[in-house]
Amino acid sequence: MNEEIPTGSPAKVAVEDVSKTFRARHDLVQALDHVSLQVREGEFVCLVGPSGCGKTTLLNIIAGLDTPDSGRVLADGKPVTGAGSDRLVMFQEPALFPWLDVRSNVLFGLNLKPNLGKAERLEVAQYYLQLVGLEKFLHANVHELSGGMKQRLALARALAPNPRVLLMDEPFGSLDALTRDQLYGDLQSIWAQRRRTVVFVTHNAREAACLGDRVVLFSPRPGRIQEQFEIRLARPRDINSVELASHATEITRALKRHLKPELREVAE
Amino acid sequence: MKRATAAFLFFALLAVLWEVLVRTGVWPHMLVPAPSEVLRYLVDAVADGTLPGAMAVTLKRLVLGYVAGFALGLPLGLLIARFKFFADTLGLMALGLQALPSICWAPLALLWFGQTEAAMFFIVIMGSVWSITLATDAGVRHVPPIYVRAAQTMGSRGLHTWSHVILPAALPFIVSGMKQGWAFAWRSLMAAEIYITILTGFGLGHLLHYGRELHAMDAVLGIILVIIGIGLLTDKLLFSPVERFIHRRWGTAR
Numbered sequence: 158m159n160e161e162i163p164t165g166s167p168a169k170v171a172v173e174d175v176s177k178t179f180r181a182r183h184d185l186v187q188a189l190d191h192v193s194l195q196v197r198e199g200e201f202v203c204l205v206g207p208s209g210c211g212k213t214t215l216l217n218i219i220a221g222l223d224t225p226d227s228g229r230v231l232a233d234g235k236p237v238t239g240a241g242s243d244r245l246v247m248f249q250e251p252a253l254f255p256w257l258d259v260r261s262n263v264l265f266g267l268n269l270k271p272n273l274g275k276a277e278r279l280e281v282a283q284y285y286l287q288l289v290g291l292e293k294f295l296h297a298n299v300h301e302l303s304g305g306m307k308q309r310l311a312l313a314r315a316l317a318p319n320p321r322v323l324l325m326d327e328p329f330g331s332l333d334a335l336t337r338d339q340l341y342g343d344l345q346s347i348w349a350q351r352r353r354t355v356v357f358v359t360h361n362a363r364e365a366a367c368l369g370d371r372v373v374l375f376s377p378r379p380g381r382i383q384e385q386f387e388i389r390l391a392r393p394r395d396i397n398s399v400e401l402a403s404h405a406t407e408i409t410r411a412l413k414r415h416l417k418p419e420l421r422e423v424a425e
Numbered sequence: 426m427k428r429a430t431a432a433f434l435f436f437a438l439l440a441v442l443w444e445v446l447v448r449t450g451v452w453p454h455m456l457v458p459a460p461s462e463v464l465r466y467l468v469d470a471v472a473d474g475t476l477p478g479a480m481a482v483t484l485k486r487l488v489l490g491y492v493a494g495f496a497l498g499l500p501l502g503l504l505i506a507r508f509k510f511f512a513d514t515l516g517l518m519a520l521g522l523q524a525l526p527s528i529c530w531a532p533l534a535l536l537w538f539g540q541t542e543a544a545m546f547f548i549v550i551m552g553s554v555w556s557i558t559l560a561t562d563a564g565v566r567h568v569p570p571i572y573v574r575a576a577q578t579m580g581s582r583g584l585h586t587w588s589h590v591i592l593p594a595a596l597p598f599i600v601s602g603m604k605q606g607w608a609f610a611w612r613s614l615m616a617a618e619i620y621i622t623i624l625t626g627f628g629l630g631h632l633l634h635y636g637r638e639l640h641a642m643d644a645v646l647g648i649i650l651v652i653i654g655i656g657l658l659t660d661k662l663l664f665s666p667v668e669r670f671i672h673r674r675w676g677t678a679r
Contacts (some may be wrong), residue, residue, distance in 0.1 A: 300675065
């Protein structure tokens with residue numbers, strides 16, 4: 158089955174000197190200040206920082222849903238000019254389509270790939286639904302799924318069209334701890350099987366240490382990259398392991414160090 | 426089945442009570458005909474073809490006018506939702522015209538189209554189009570932007586986004602607008618048929634009007650029952666299944 162699904166090589170992402178300013182109610186907020194970042198092929202990079210540090214803005218810019226004021230983003234060497242199915246986004250909310258059943262949600266992205274036949278599409282959808290453990294719920298309605306199942310479905314929907322880059326914006330943020338722990342395991346095993354370039358945004362240092370090959374630390378206002386950590390732990394990683402905790406602690410310490418005093422409480 | 430039985434018993438009891446009240450003279454016969462007389466009128470009117478003929482004329486006007494109203498209202502609603510210019514202009518006009526009972530157009534419709542089917546179509550269209558327009562506009566505005574963003578990252582663009590994301594996401598609003606448009610069109614048409622004589626066809630409203638002229642209250646009540654029946658059937662056969670689908674799919678069922 159694995160061989161039948163066309164994989165394509167995972168892409169690299171280059172963020173070059175990107176700045177972005179938003180107009181808030183009374184003043185300007187500099188969300189990103191000359192940010193540069195290289196993501197290798199097949200690398201899992203986590204962007205960590207407190208709320209409002211511009212990490213989601215950066216993700217949206219990479220996705221092509223937002224445009225930078227200056228600088229540019231290259232995906233596979235080509236400048237990003239808009240949203241494209243080579244860079245799929247998984248949002249904090251599952252953003253599933255309530256008018257479609259479970260399988261049709263996965264088929265949505267596949268139907269936009271003109272080179273796939275109908276039988277192929279169904280086969281690919283089946284494969285990814287199996288991968289996330291939803292093969293028994295093909296024709297269930299979205300509202301009948303639990304929070305964790307919804308995010309799994311969103312993951313299947315994002316993986317099915319075989320994107321070169323997967324952009325994840327705190328996808329597990331709204332889930333309970335137990336479901337989240339299970340999804341860390343699921344995501345790691347899926348990533349091991351279907352290796353993709355992943356950019357994962359989170360404010361949770363432990364989550365970042367668990368999932369990332371590299372953790373990139375952002376500081377807010379203006380949003381800048383402060384530090385980077387290579388995480389060289391063996392996979393699959395257990396979120397509750399002691400080694401992982403020590404990495405997470407290191408990241409958290411750095412996080413606090415770079416925070417302005419008035420924002421320190423937020424990160425506690 | 427239980428619910429159907431309950432409904433049947435309720436209406437049977439109502440009819441019996443009514444019959445008794447008329448026969449015992451509690452309700453004067455001059456003012457209220459007995460259900461048995463209404464039934465006799467209906468049977469006769471079906472047998473001699475007046476009732477089926479009138480129903481056909483009325484339903485044709487309603488269905489054609491409504492379909493035209495929908496065909497106009499949906500794209501209008503989309504235009505208003507999509508372009509601020511149309512929201513400021515057409516949107517305001519739609520809001521105003523929706524507040525106007527479309528029977529008010531009758532004098533002008535007669536002047537413009539004469540005593541013809543066209544006048545009836547015009548009134549039915551004006552009754553349905555604005556509800557559908559406004560509901561479509563509201564539905565599109567209520568589509569969570571994240572659906573569109575999610576679709577875009579999957580490669581959906583322009584027309585595909587409209588037909589595969591925005592329209593289906595707005596469906597609950599559009600269907601309730603269609604239902605309201607149907608109700609407005611139906612009321613306007615009945616008013617128009619009672620109020621205006623149309624030379625090209627003799628509808629249910631005209632039949633009711635002649636019942637009044639001849640003081641045939643059995644006919645008036647019989648036609649009222651037919652009008653109620655058509656309204657109920659439309660709801661049960663046309664709108665209920667769609668609403669059930671929406672409730673099940675969206676998880677908004679009671």
